[in-house]
Amino acid sequence: MLYLHDVWVNWFEGEENGYNVCYFHEWRKEDKIELLDQVPLLYITENLYNYIENDMHELPKPMLDVIYKRAYSRKGQERNVMEYAAIITDGNDIMVIDTIGYQIPVRKSRLIPRQEQLVYDMIQNTKAQSFKFDDRHYKKEYHMLSLEPELVFGLTRKERQLKQLLMMGLDQLRTANNLGELRYWLTEWDPKNYPYIRDMNEEQVWQALYNGVKKGWTSSHEDLCAKLIKGQPFLEKLYEMENGKEENASKLQ
Numbered sequence: 489m490l491y492l493h494d495v496w497v498n499w500f501e502g503e504e505n506g507y508n509v510c511y512f513h514e515w516r517k518e519d520k521i522e523l524l525d526q527v528p529l530l531y532i533t534e535n536l537y538n539y540i541e542n543d544m545h546e547l548p549k550p551m552l553d554v555i556y557k558r559a560y561s562r563k564g565q566e567r568n569v570m571e572y573a574a575i576i577t578d579g580n581d582i583m584v585i586d587t588i589g590y591q592i593p594v595r596k597s598r599l600i601p602r603q604e605q606l607v608y609d610m611i612q613n614t615k616a617q618s619f620k621f622d623d624r625h626y627k628k629e630y631h632m633l634s635l636e637p638e639l640v641f642g643l644t645r646k647e648r649q650l651k652q653l654l655m656m657g658l659d660q661l662r663t664a665n666n667l668g669e670l671r672y673w674l675t676e677w678d679p680k681n682y683p684y685i686r687d688m689n690e691e692q693v694w695q696a697l698y699n700g701v702k703k704g705w706t707s708s709h710e711d712l713c714a715k716l717i718k719g720q721p722f723l724e725k726l727y728e729m730e731n732g733k734e735e736n737a738s739k740l741q
Contacts, residue, residue, distance in 0.1 A: 489558070490529040490610050492575055497522050497584050497597035506541035507637055507648065509583065509596045514645040525562040527584065528555050529575045531611040536621040537578035542628055546591045547572070551619040559586075575599070575607060578616065582607050632659055632698070639702055647705040649730045650713055653723055657716035658698065665690055673697060677712055 498519050500509045515521070530551070532540075540547065552572055559573035572587040582604050585593040599607065630636045632655050640648050661669060670693040675682050677700055685693065701709060717723035 489554070490531075490614075491558075492527050492529055492603060492606065492610075493525065495524040495527050495575070495584065495603060496600050497524055499586070499595040499597050501595050502544070503596055504542065504544045505634060505637070506581075506583070506596075507640055509541075509598060510645055511598045512600050516645075523562050524570075524573070524584075525560040525567055526558075527573060527575050528558040529577070529607060529610060530555070531614050531616050532576055532578060533616045533618045533621070534578040534580070535623045536618060537576060537581065537583075538628075539621065539623060539626060540576060540585060540593055541581070541583055541596075544592050544594075545626075547587070547593065548619040548621045551621075552587075552591060554619075577607055577611060579608075579611065632662075635702070643705050646730055650710060650727070651705055653717060653727055653730070654701065654709060654713040656723060657713065657720075658701070660720075661716070662694060662698075665694075667693070670694055670697065673712075673716065674700075676715060677701060677708070 498510070498515050498521050503509050532551075536548070536551075539545065551574075555572055555574040557569050557571060559570040561568050561570055570586060571589045572591070573585065575582065575584050577583075582599055584597040584599065586595040588594045598604075633652075635651070635655065640651060643651065661673060667690050670690060671685050671688070674685050674688075674693050674697045677697060678685075681696075685696075688696065701712065714727065717727060
């Protein structure tokens with residue numbers, strides 16, 4: 489088995505979509521970077537890699553068996569075994585995963601660039617393993633709170649986080665489904681269409697609003713997000729935290 493040593497990780501917990509597991513250039517100085525003493529490296533098929541990177545389903549049992557207690561974390565002089573952790577690659581992309589004792593990839597991280605290159609060098613003369621993964625019945629499902637990758641493609645870490653907040657606010661709006669509120673927020677987004685908005689029903693207003701905001705990210709998106717979550721302490725706090733953060737990369741290279 490292949491191993492990587494002294495691996496720097498920046499865990500993103502509970503992220504089912506790979507686009508929210510930030511690459512090194514988006515790591516921030518306030519992120520909690522950890523050092524793993526030893527991590528097994530698995531070269532796997534593209535289908536299996538996509539399944540792990542972009543979902544939170546159970547890992548194949550043969551894969552779990554192979555990596556069982558093969559990884560170690562390090563804090564100072566303390567070396568602790570990790571039940572199920574590994575670096576996975578399909579030859580095109582790389583991710584570190586940790587189940588924290590479960591059978592799903594609860595924590596995910598990218599690698600620093602020089603260790604990414606080391607992984608590609610290490611798998612050059614090996615073959616990808618499927619671990620008996622059958623994807624015939626698997627289909628990734630996207631929805632408002634788990635957007636299709638093309639709807640966040642090209643956005644910065646801050647923009648992706650704020651867009652997630654906007655979608656959380658829209659989800660609450662959709663659940664309430666109050667026609668007056670829906671018309672109000674669509675008018676906020678698209679004031680020029682107010683004469684037409686007055687005659688729309690709930691479904692028409694909702695589709696116009698969602699279809700209008702789901703693509704890209706602009707100052708208009710951010711303005712709508714700030715207004716929509718006003719009065720909701722939890723979402724307001726997340727908004728303030730995100731706006732207060734600087735996107736400075738860690739100097740681990």
